[in-house]
Amino acid sequence: xxxxxxxxxxxxxxxxxxxxxxxxxxxxxxxxxxxxxxxxxxxxxxxxxxxxxxxxxxxxxxxxxxxxxxxxxxxxxxxxxxxxxxxxxxxxxxxxxxxxxxxxxxxxxxxxxxxxxxxxxxxxxxxxxxxxxxxxxxxxxxxxxxxxx
Numbered sequence: 001x002x003x004x005x006x007x008x009x010x011x012x013x014x015x016x017x018x019x020x021x022x023x024x025x026x027x028x029x030x031x032x033x034x035x036x037x038x039x040x041x042x043x044x045x046x047x048x049x050x051x052x053x054x055x056x057x058x059x060x061x062x063x064x065x066x067x068x069x070x071x072x073x074x075x076x077x078x079x080x081x082x083x084x085x086x087x088x089x090x091x092x093x094x095x096x097x098x099x100x101x102x103x104x105x106x107x108x109x110x111x112x113x114x115x116x117x118x119x120x121x122x123x124x125x126x127x128x129x130x131x132x133x134x135x136x137x138x139x140x141x142x143x144x145x146x147x148x149x
Contacts, residue, residue, distance in 0.1 A: 008109065013097060014079040021079075024093040026107050026117045029059030029124040031075045034131055035087065036139060044087040047142040050124065052132040059123045091122050 007020050016024075034049040050056065051071060053063045061067055067074045077085060077094050088095045093103055103110050106120035117123045127146075134142065 006109065008093075008097060008103060013082070013094070016079075023109060024097070025077075026091075026093050026122070027059050027114060028089075028091065028117050028122050029054060029128070030089045030092065031077065031085075032059075032061070033124065033128070033144075034139065034142075036143065045143045046087070046145075047139055048124075048128050048144045049131045049134055049139060049142050050128045052130050054128075054130070056128055056130065057125065059118070059125055 007016065008024065011020070013021075029050065030046075032051045032054050034047045034051070036045045036047060037043070038045070051061070051074075053061055053067065053070065055062050063070050068076060075085065077088075082088075082094055082098055085095075090096075091104065093107060093109075096103060104120075104122075105111065106116045106122060108114045108116055113119075118125050129142070131139075
């Protein structure tokens with residue numbers, strides 16, 4: 001019997017079903033980090049501040065089905081919007097596959113364990129603070145550089 005090739009290896013991103021697409025998310029939480037943009041250069045800086053709706057233990061959104069209503073500007077990654085998010089980390093499965101690279105061994109689709117992203121130290125678990133705890137004028141003090149790895 002021949003093993004079936006996983007969908008992420010045999011389909012292009014735009015060919016995936018909504019369920020397949022959603023399953024590509026490894027649950028790292030990096031897309032939920034607040035970002036600051038330099039108005040002069042357009043450069044995007046990540047902070048260690050996360051959306052108030054992120055569960056910092058699981059790195060999941062507590063209002064996922066309503067997130068676009070509750071959070072104006074919430075990241076909505078689709079095959080069409082993916083090119084707009086040049087700031088996605090190298091480890092992001094959407095970026096990984098778009099770049100033609102294979103999913104990492106720690107990715108839950110490969111490992112079979114949703115905890116593997118945390119065990120590998122790739123998620124934001126233990127590295128972030130809720131935006132609700134920091135005044136917006138102090139966000140610049142929270143700029144980080146570890147997110148792209």
